[in-house]
Amino acid sequence: MLTSKDISAAVKPQEYIDGYMLPFGACTVLATAGGSGKTTSSIGGAVSVASSGDFHLFGHRQHGRPLKTVLVFGEETPDMIARKLHHELPGGYSAFRAAEALGNVIIISWSTFISGRATPEKIWSEKGDLTESGRELFDAIEAYKPEFVLFDTLSSLSDGDYMQDRVAYSTMRTLNNLTHKTGAAGIITSHLVKGGASKVDEKSCADDLIALSRGSAALVNAARHAIVLVPSPAGAFPGVQRKEGESVWMCGVKSNLGFAGAGSVFPVIRSTDLRTFTAFSAAGGSVAEEADAADKMMVRVLEDYLLGLIHYAAADMQPFAESGKMSPENLYGDLLAPVLPKGASAGQVKRAVDNLIRSEHVKVCRSTATGTPVLDVDGGPFANPELHLDEKGKEPKFRKGAPDVRALADRVIRFAADRMKHREGPDAKLPLPAEFDAAAVDELDVQDDMPM
Numbered sequence: 001m002l003t004s005k006d007i008s009a010a011v012k013p014q015e016y017i018d019g020y021m022l023p024f025g026a027c028t029v030l031a032t033a034g035g036s037g038k039t040t041s042s043i044g045g046a047v048s049v050a051s052s053g054d055f056h057l058f059g060h061r062q063h064g065r066p067l068k069t070v071l072v073f074g075e076e077t078p079d080m081i082a083r084k085l086h087h088e089l090p091g092g093y094s095a096f097r098a099a100e101a102l103g104n105v106i107i108i109s110w111s112t113f114i115s116g117r118a119t120p121e122k123i124w125s126e127k128g129d130l131t132e133s134g135r136e137l138f139d140a141i142e143a144y145k146p147e148f149v150l151f152d153t154l155s156s157l158s159d160g161d162y163m164q165d166r167v168a169y170s171t172m173r174t175l176n177n178l179t180h181k182t183g184a185a186g187i188i189t190s191h192l193v194k195g196g197a198s199k200v201d202e203k204s205c206a207d208d209l210i211a212l213s214r215g216s217a218a219l220v221n222a223a224r225h226a227i228v229l230v231p232s233p234a235g236a237f238p239g240v241q242r243k244e245g246e247s248v249w250m251c252g253v254k255s256n257l258g259f260a261g262a263g264s265v266f267p268v269i270r271s272t273d274l275r276t277f278t279a280f281s282a283a284g285g286s287v288a289e290e291a292d293a294a295d296k297m298m299v300r301v302l303e304d305y306l307l308g309l310i311h312y313a314a315a316d317m318q319p320f321a322e323s324g325k326m327s328p329e330n331l332y333g334d335l336l337a338p339v340l341p342k343g344a345s346a347g348q349v350k351r352a353v354d355n356l357i358r359s360e361h362v363k364v365c366r367s368t369a370t371g372t373p374v375l376d377v378d379g380g381p382f383a384n385p386e387l388h389l390d391e392k393g394k395e396p397k398f399r400k401g402a403p404d405v406r407a408l409a410d411r412v413i414r415f416a417a418d419r420m421k422h423r424e425g426p427d428a429k430l431p432l433p434a435e436f437d438a439a440a441v442d443e444l445d446v447q448d449d450m451p452m
Contacts, residue, residue: 013343014257017049017067017148017185019295020059020279023225023257024147027175027186031213032229033197038189039076041276042150044089046071049148050099053347058268058279062295064329064347066099067147071107072137074122074156078109089275106144108137110157123151124158128170138178145182151175152189155214162215172222190214192230200250202236206263209252226254229268229277237267240280245272251279298344301420302352303361305340308415310353310362310375313403314382317396319374320403322364328353328375331402339409367398 015024022028032038045057046069053063073081085092099105114120114133123134130138141149151157160167179186196212209228213220220226232248240248247270255262267280306328313319321327328336329350336349353375356362365382367374376382385395 014259015345016059017055017061017063018045018057018059019055019061021227021253021259021261022058022185022187023255023259024185025179025183026224026257027172027179027188029172029190029213029220029223029226030187030229031190031192031227033192033231036229037270037272037275037277038229039073039152040084040088042152042187042189043071043081043084044092044275046148046150047085047089047092047095047099047105050104051095051102052098055148056276056278058277060278062347062351063345064350066102066104068104068145069099069106069148069150070141070144070146071105071150071152072110072123072157073108073152074110075153076109078112081107081109090273106146122157122159124160124171124174126159126161126167128158128160128162128164128167130174134174138174142178142181146184147182149179149182149184149186150189151187154188154190162219165216165218168216168218169222172219176222176224190219192228197230200230201233204233204236204250204252204265206252206254206265209250209265210254220254223254224256225259228252232267236265237280240267240269242269243271246270247272249277295348298341299348299352299355301341301416302344302348303356304416304419305412306349306352307356307361307377307419308412309336309339309403309405309408310356311377311380311415312408312411313405314374314376314380316403316408317381317399318401318403319365319367319376319382319398322373322375324372326372326402331405335402335405339405339412 016022017024030038041057045055049055049063049067050069051066053065053067055061055063055067076084085096089095096105110123117133121131121133123131123137125131125134154162154171158171160171162168162171175186175188178184191214192212193214196214199212200208209230210220210226211217212230213226213228229249229251232250236250237248242248249268249270250265251268252265253259253262261279269278269280270276271278309328310320320331324330327350329346332340332344332346332349337344340349353362357364357375362375362377363380363383364373365376366372367382374382378384379387381388381396388396390396
C-alpha cells in the first residue's frame, strides 16, 4: 500500500537525457529501418555525454558533468564500432578516449564477448527471460550505475519470438527493472515490419507509425515509451527546411510518462554530416535549438536565485560549500528544489554557480572553522571577515550543517525578482517555485542591499 512517504511532494517531474524525448528511469523501444543510422547516432550521443555531459540525439541537453554510459551491440563487431568512431562520427574517437579516461563508457560487442564461452548464448532466452550470461551482464550494469544504456538490436541479442505476448512482456520487464533501479535512460533498438516504411503517407497518425514496430503489440504496450521513425513521405511536412545532406523523417511516440508529443506525428531531421537525428517542434524550429535556448534562460534565472541564496546563507554563517555534499548542486534535491524554479536540474544549478564565480559575483573563500572552500559575496563574513569582527576582535563563528533554505526563501525570491527587474525592466516576471504564492512577491522586502 502506498503512503504519503511513497508519494512525496518533492518528487521531480519526468526528466529526459536529451531534454525532450528520451526519458530517464525507463527503457525506450526505438524502432526504425535497418541502415537508418540509429546505431551510429546512438554511439555519437553516448560518447559525447560520457566525455562532456553534452547529449544530442532528438533533443539536446548539457548535463553539466559527464554521465556514465553502457552500449551493448549484437550485430556490430569491434572493427565496425571502431570504424564508426574513427571515420563516421565527427570527433567520435577523441570523445571516446576522453570518456574512457574518465571511466564513463563501456562498449560491448556481444558476439565477441561470448565467443570464448563454453555455451555461447544471447542475453534473452526463447521465453524472453534473461539467460545466465544475460543475468551476469545485468548485474554488472546495475553495479556500474550508468545513466545511459543502449541495447542494439533486440533481434540480435535475443532468441525470443516477439510475436508472442508473454515473451515481449518478459523481456521488457527486465529492461524496465534495470532502468528503474539505475535511473538510467535506456534504449532497446528494434526493426520495422517488412515493408513498413511504404505503408505510411502524409495523413498517417502516431498509432499508424507505432503499429509498424516489429513484434506483437505487447512489445510496445510493455514499453513505457516507444518511438518509431520512418522516412517522411512527400508532402508530410512542407514547412520544414533542410540543408544539403539532410533528410526528413516522420516520428511517432507512444508514452505513458507524460511526454508532451505522445500521440502526435512530428518531423525529425537526419543529418549525414553530424550523424544524428534532430526532432522538430510544431513551431517549426529544432527541439535541440529550442531546448538550448530554454536551458540558457533557466541557468540565467538560477543565477538570480543562487546569488541571493549564497549571500543570505553566508550572512547566517551557514554557507554553501564550493564542492562536495554541501555544494548547491548536491543539495539540489529535497533541500533546494522547492525554493528554485520548477524544472531546474542539478546540472543547471552547477553551471549557474560556475557562472557566478567566473563573473566574480560570488567568491570562493576559506571557512575559518574547517578550511573548507565556501561561497560568499563581496563584503560577506567569509569574503571579508575583517568587516565582521565582534567587539573582542574575533571573527563570527561558522555554523555547521546545510543552510536553512526554507527560512531564507522569501528573501531570496524577492531579491531574485528585484535583480531581474533591474536587468530586464520593471515588467520582467520571475519564474517562481511551485510552492510559492506569486501574489505575495511584491509584499516581500529585501533585508539588505546587494549589487545587482
